[in-house]
Amino acid sequence: MLLIGIFAFIYFPAGTADALPGGLLDGKPxxxxxxxxxxxxxxxxxxxxxxxxxxxxxxxxxxxxxxxxxxxxxxxxxxxxxxxxxxxxxxxxxxxxxxxxxxxxxxxxxxxxxxxxxxxxxxxxxxxxxxxxxxxxxxxxxxVPDNIPPTVPTLSGAMNGKNAVLRWDKSKDADIEGFNVYRDGVRIAQLKDDVQTYSAALTAYDEKHSYTVSAFDTFGNESKPSNAVILALDRPVTENTQEAIGDYLLLKWQKTEGATGYRIYLNGRSIGNVGPTVFEYKITRAMGYIPGAISNKAEARAILADGSVGGGHNPVAPVIELGAGYSVGDAFKAGMEFVKLLNGWVLIALAIVLANMIIAFLYLLNKKYKITQRG
CATH class of the missing domain: 2.60.120.260 (Galactose-binding domain-like)
Known part of the structure; x- marks a missing residue:
């Protein structure tokens, strides 16, 4: 660090201290x-x-x-x-x-x-x-400043409720003054001292925002932006359970923060709404419930303040899906095993039916091609 001194002396009253030592301006006009x-x-x-x-x-x-x-x-x-x-x-x-x-x-x-x-x-x-x-x-x-910008911060971030929480490592620069926080390229905060975290509240659901942080030193030098962290406020998910009871399906769910009501779905189709203090719903045959059906998936989803609807999760609802790792090859093997169970006469009958279907298909295709050629 260089020492700068400016000195002015014409009259030196009795009892005052001696002049301070000179610096960059010592002897300069x-x-x-x-x-x-x-x-x-x-x-x-x-x-x-x-x-x-x-x-x-x-x-x-x-x-x-x-x-x-x-x-x-x-x-x-x-x-x-x-x-x-x-x-x-x-x-x-x-x-x-x-x-x-x-x-x-x-x-x-x-x-x-x-x-x-x-x-x-x-x-x-x-x-x-x-x-x-x-x-x-x-x-x-x-x-006199060094004109060298600080080290670029390394940024990480995660959502905590409705807040985007950003974190970065402590700066290694001795002359660090603070950090600038940017959202989508626009500075939203300037933090003094060597802090390592910042929280930004989000209000709009599903909107992705890109956050970066830069460091600046006591001379006003600013680093390049950090790596970008993409964060968004996800819609709240309502946790559901269901139970088949006779001729109706009983759906229950947990309270969802910020819900102004709940919308009820059966197999992805909306069948009704309830208020924010209701946490169970009977789904009857008249609403589309079919007892014993392979899939009767019910969900309650939160209605939010802006009128949109959140997500739903029902881990006990029946779902038709292939097992983990099930492939086309597995399906072919299963088909061959099924053929083995059939007797010879059944196979001959199936072969005759399939052969006639193929011949009919080729005949219709050939006929259409000839008509097209004449036109």
Whole structure:
């Protein structure tokens, strides 16, 4: 870290401390301007207590200015001397005021810590038209930035209820200042200090969002975006059970958070609605229930505040499906085993029927082809 010092000495009152050690501006001239003239002087940076600047002389206010060749970070200042209505301003390259001390009574003989002021290109020390202050010393501390962006964070994330929770590792950079959080390329948060988590509330179901995080340091350098994490607010799933009781199917379900009611389904077909405090439903023959049918799958699904419907899960409902690992080859083997069970006369009869069906099909196909050719 480089030490920066700006010094102004013309009048050194008795009993004040010695000048602070010099830095980047030691011996370099500052622009001294008033209403009549502008000129450079190193009297304010020569670290000599016998020189300095009277900020007001014969109805003329004066101003001291120094411009840095590159963006600089300022962290503290000290001003010795002064009486009334002095101002310190820290400006960026465009002349924008980044930070100022303008209470009109800047009189201190100690180091004043500032919030880190980044990208300073100019410092101005000025007085009002009626001030008669004599500055014996003016110093600032800081460093020239490295212009190297921080390490790119590695991002992970998961949904926790309706919140997208993002996490990343602690930064290895000593000058880390914080992190920017982006959703679909738009920054939604700027976090100070070396935090490692952020939670973003989601309200719209099924909308996928891409999250990234970048790190920035005390000099304003920002890393490239992290890897993207895609998260979405899934629709709530209602847990169901069912039981066949005589001529009706009794469906029961658990309460679903956020439900304004429930919609009842039988084999994927909606058959009715109930309120948010009802948690069982009788499905009768009139509603389409067929006792003893191979598949009678019933579900209650939550009706959400936006009018849409959530999902349903019924682990005890009968489902027709192939067993795990069942293939076409297995089906062929099963067919051959079935053929073995048939006697010879049955096989001859089946062969005659199938042969006639094939001949009829070829005849119709040939007839259609000839008619098409004539046309």
């Amino acid at each position: 500052m622009l001294m301007s008033d209403r009549e003239k502008q000129d450079y002087t190193n009297a304010v940076t020569d670290n000599n207590p016998s020189t300095g600047v009277n900020m007001y002389d014969y109805y003329r206010s004066k101003r001291l200015t120094y411009e840095f060749k590159e963006n600089t970070q300022i962290t503290a200042y000290q001003l010795n001397g002064g009486r009334n209505y002095l101002y310190i301003s820290f400006l960026d390259e465009s002349g924008k005021n980044l930070y100022s001390v303008s209470d009109g009574r800047i009189v201190t003989y100690g180091k004043v810590i500032l919030p880190k002021v980044n990208k300073v290109r100019k410092i101005i020390l000025s007085s009002s038209a009626s001030d008669s202050s004599v500055i014996s010393e003016f110093d600032v501390w800081g460093s």
